[in-house]
Amino acid sequence: MSTLRMAAVSAPFGRDLEEDFARIGALIEQARGDGVGLLVLPEACLGGYLTDLDGAAELPPAFRVGGPEIARLAGLAGDMVVCAGFCETAGAKTYNSAVCVTGDGVLGVHRKVHQPLREDASYAAGDRFTAFDTPVGRIGMQICFDKAFPEAARAQALDGAKIVCSLSAWPTSATNRHPDPAQDRWTRRMDLFDRARALDNQLVWVASNQFGAFGAMRFAASAKVVDPGGEIVAWTEQREGLAVAEFDVDAVVDAARGGMDFLRDRRPDTYPATGGTPYVAA
Template sequence: MSALTLAAAAAPFDRDLDADFARIESLVADARARGVHLLALPEATLGGYLADLDGEAEGPPALALDGPEVARLAAIAGEMVVVAGYCEAVDDGTKYNSAVCVTGDGVLGNHRKVHQPLAEDASYGAGDQFAAFDTPIGRIGTMICYDKAFPESARALALDGAEIIVCVSAWPGSRTNASADLARDRWKRRFDLFDQARALENQVVWLSANQTGTYGSLRFVGSAKVVDPGGEVLADTGVDGGLAVASLDVTAALETARRSMGHLRDRRPDAYPALGGAYSLA
């Protein structure tokens, strides 16, 4: 396969799983009609995100990775590779904010959100790794929302061979000094900057999906996009809902970006050994 058509969705999802699946089916049908090979859906696609970031007592429904809901998502995906967020239940009772990657053949990969903003840890356990995995359209890595604020997250995936990194989010607008115009919101600007910086510094293709609308006290910034390995935005929904769709030859794009200035190749790990260590404010 040479050129791939990639899509990232900006859409609202909530506790109504039937309505969530209806929206998934609509987005997948739209993507399929446009020849999409890889579709990124937002964080918490199955069951919605938290109503606030102050420690919500009742979160989204907890779903098993091998349960009927993920199987239904895979059936809807069919030949397409689809990444979507959900609340993952495990046998010991822990719940994780997770992103699953599926095709009609089943689960290809599953990521548990590592970095937790504000009081999210009151609702979810924390993941502990970033690992890329193989799919029918190439090797990809996934992360969730706040994970992208940490350069190490994307770098770990790139060093593990990820050619495409998918970041699914429920990224809200600012909670203080909020802009009446969401397109000018400072948290939206941060969202966009992280997307472009992570793509450029690792010279990877970047898909960013996000929730839209409002849920509880949160107002989501949308801004789903496809970014090339040079940090250029190829498609962007803005703050409205919809699909950001772009086609490119991923292998050729990576080779071109890395030909002269190879950011992964030219690293000097011996010069920054403290990156894995603890940080102290003292």
């Protein structure tokens, strides 16, 4: 049995790339000092997110997956597995993307599929949810609004993910905003999605989020690690910082699925419109 120490970040990021890299470097060193093997940074932590979702927001700086900015991130990661959000340029298209790196290079990329409000005016949409192998196990990545769709995490679980890293720049409500961010309806919905997706699929859920305000956005923070039973085991609440937890991932996932195995007991023949591949328990 081996344990993995993991951390989800709540922190602010903006357009100043050097400032972003300085903050990322400090967070990586803090996590490394705490024995963390998997660090999940927020959506758009390289260059910041959109200032609003009205359809006319200026884009952040865009980078290629094979470019020097992602190589710099990998160099900072070293022997740690690090997930980070960035604006990706690929051909004629721009995506809201997440990359997973170690010092050896890029392990995986996810392009945000589900686009809230007018985010589609700024980014092209991704078209898949997959899992991939890393030194800390098989993981999936999602970005923000993706967590609101149960099929996304289910597809990754069926592809063998035992950890899903959900990177967000999730704001509080734009209308009727609650004065206490913890009680804001969109903060509460995010927390429910994080817990439900872990429980739905009996896996470990590591959810980062941006902190503070950017343009018209006020972010909900609330970075957390959720166990396969849907319980929050580490949480920043509405503060900046790291939510750190340690698991034997295989053991906790196997234990959760040892009785009622939600993946094994699916009946995809009764809901064919959702698609999906039959699951075979290990």
